[in-house]
Amino acid sequence: MNNTNSTPRYANIPIAWGLALALLSTSVGCTSFAHHSHPSDPLLDVPRELEMTTHPEYRVAAPDILLIEAVNNIRPPGSTLQAGDQILVQIARGLPLEPDVEQETSPLEYQAAVEFEQAFKTINAIYLVGANGAVDLGPYYGAYEVAGRTVDEAQQLVQQALKDRFGLREPQVTLILPDVAGKQAINGEHLVRPDGTVSLGVYGSVYVAGMTLEEIKSLIEAHLSRYIHQPELYVDVLSYNSKTFYVVMDGGGYGERVVRLPCTGNETVLDAIAQVQGLSEVSSRDIWVVRPAPAGTQCAQVLDVHWSEIVAEGITTTNYQILPGDRIYVEADRMISVDNALAKLISPVERVLGVVLLGTRTVQQIDNPNSNNGFGF
Template sequence: LPTYRIEPPDILVIEAVNMVPKPPYKLRAMDVLHISALGTIAEYPIDGEYAIEPGGRVNLGIPYGQVKVAGLTVDEAREAILKHLAKTLTSPDVQVKLLQAAGLQPIAGEHLVTPDGHVNLGTYGLVSVVGLTIPEAKAAIEKHLEKYLQDPEVSVDVWAYNSKVYYVVTEGAGLGDTITRLPVTGNETVLDAIANVNGITEVSSKRIWIARPSPYCDEVQILPVDYKAITAQGQTVTNYQILPGDRVFIAEDKRVAFDTDLGKLLAPFERIMGFSILTVGTLSRFSGKVLYNPNQRGGFGGFGGF
C-alpha cells in the first residue's frame, strides 16, 4: 500500500509529550513545581513535587513553612524560596522547575479530522492535517503549538481509518444489487472482502473480479478472480490485496437472472388471466342461481302445458 495520508473523517490520537509554556510564564495556583535544595536539615530534606496552593503559596513543610510564589516567574520563585530558606539555613542552594502548568489546556485523546481537513486543539486553535502523512501531521501540530509552548512535542497516530474504503458489489439477478462499503486497514484480500459480506449469495455466480480505479478516466482496470482457486485450492495468485477505492464485483447467476426476467415478463399476463378466470367463475356462480327455478314443471319460462 502507498504511504497513508490523512483525510476526513479519520480520527487521530494526539497526546502531548512535552507542554511547557513560553517564558516568561507567571506561576499560578495549582501549578506543580519540582523543588530541590542543598544545605537543608538532614531530617527534613526538600526534594520533590510541590503544588502551589489556592492562596498562591508553596508549602515546604516543617520547619521551613510557606513561600508565596504565585505571579512570579520560575527564576523569581527560585530567588524567593532561596531568600526564605536563608533565614533558617546556612548557604542553601535551590533548584526550581515547572512540572505542570495548571493554566494550560491538556492535549490528549481522539481528534476527528473535520470535513475541511483540520483537527481542533481547543484553545490552541485548528491545525490543517489533510493530505499529510503521520510524521508530517506531527510536525505541523508541533509547529502550530510553538506559538503557545516552548519546544512542544506530541505523539500522533491514526485511531480510526475512516477515509480509505473499498466496495463489495453483489449483483442481484434482477432483484436489486447490494453495495457494501468497508474500511481499508491495510491487509485485506479478495477472500477477506467476500468473507466480510458473508460469502456469495444464492443468486450469485462464481464470476468475481476487481474493478480498480485508474488515474486515466478513459481506462478500465479489471483483475479477474478465480473463486475456486482462492477457496477450495488455497491458491493466492488471484487473491489480490485490496487497495483503497477497489470494487470487488460478484456477478449474478445468469440462470437466476433469466428466471427473474421471465417472471417479470409473464407476471402481468398471469394477473390478467387470473382476473379473467375469477370474473368468469363469479358470473357463472351468480347466473346459475338466477336461471334455476325450483317451481318450474316444464315448458319455457316456467309455464306448463306446452
C-alpha cells in the same frame, strides 16, 4: 331457470392463456442477460497473495481518526497566570508578630494571640487565584491582582506591595506554580473533519488533510509551541477511514448490495469476501476486480478472479491484493437471474388473469344466480 347461453363456461380462458404465453415468449425472446466480458488470463505484474506490495506513504484525509499523544504538556515560561490557577506563596521577613496582650499580665492569652498571628502572618502555602484575578493572602496581607501577569511579574508585584503597604525593608517573596501542565490535555483520538482539520481543543485547529504523519507531527508541534513549552508529540492513525474499497454483490435482478470496507494494506480478494460473510445464495463464482480509472478514460483495468482455484486449490494467482478504491464485483448465478426475470414478467400477467377470472365468475353468478358456478371440474 335454465341457462340458454350456448357458450361453454370459461371458454375464453384458453384463449387468454394462449395470448399470455405468446406475450411471454415474445418478451423472453427479446430479453438479454448481459455478462461482463474481460480477459481470463491473470496479469502477472499485479500484486497478489504471497507477492504483496507496500502502499505509498500514508496521507491523512477525512474521516480518518488520529491518535495524538503529548510527551510533555508544560506551560511556556512566559505564560501568564489566570483565574483558577494555584500558586505556592512563601514570604520571609514579613510582618512581625505583635500580640496585643502582655505576656506578664496573661501568659495564656499572650500565647493564644501569638499562635493566632503566626497562623495568618506566616505565608507558606498554596493559594488559589480567584475569579476576580486576585490571590488573597489572608486578613493581614490582603489580596493582590496577579491574573494576566507571569509568575516573575506577580512575585515582584507582591514584594513591592509589601514594601509600600507595610513599610517592610527587605521582604523576600517566592511564587511557584506547582501545576505547570498546559490548559488542556490533547491526548486521545482526534477526528479529521470534513474541512481537513483536527481540533486541538482550546489550542485551536490545524489543517492536516493530504499530509503524512511526520508532516502532521511537525505542524502540530509548531502550532502548540505558542501554548506549551517545547511540545513533543506522538502521532499515528487509529482508524483508516478514508482509504476504502467496495464489494458489490449482484442480487440477480433484484438490486445490488454494496459493502464499503476500510483498506489497511494487506487485504486480498479472499479477505474481502470473508468480510462480507462469503458468497450469498444467489452469487455465482464469476468474480472480478475493477481498478478505478481517471475521468475521461475509456478503458478500465479489470482483473478476473478464479474463485475455485483460490478456495479449493489454494492457487494464489488471482487472489489479488486490494488497493484503495477497488471494486470487487460478484455476479449472480445466471439461472437465478433468468428465473427472477421470468418471475417479473409472469407475475403481472398472473395478476391480470386472476382479475379476469374473478370478474367472469362474478358476472356469471349475477346472470345465473341459481346455477352451480363452482370451480370443480
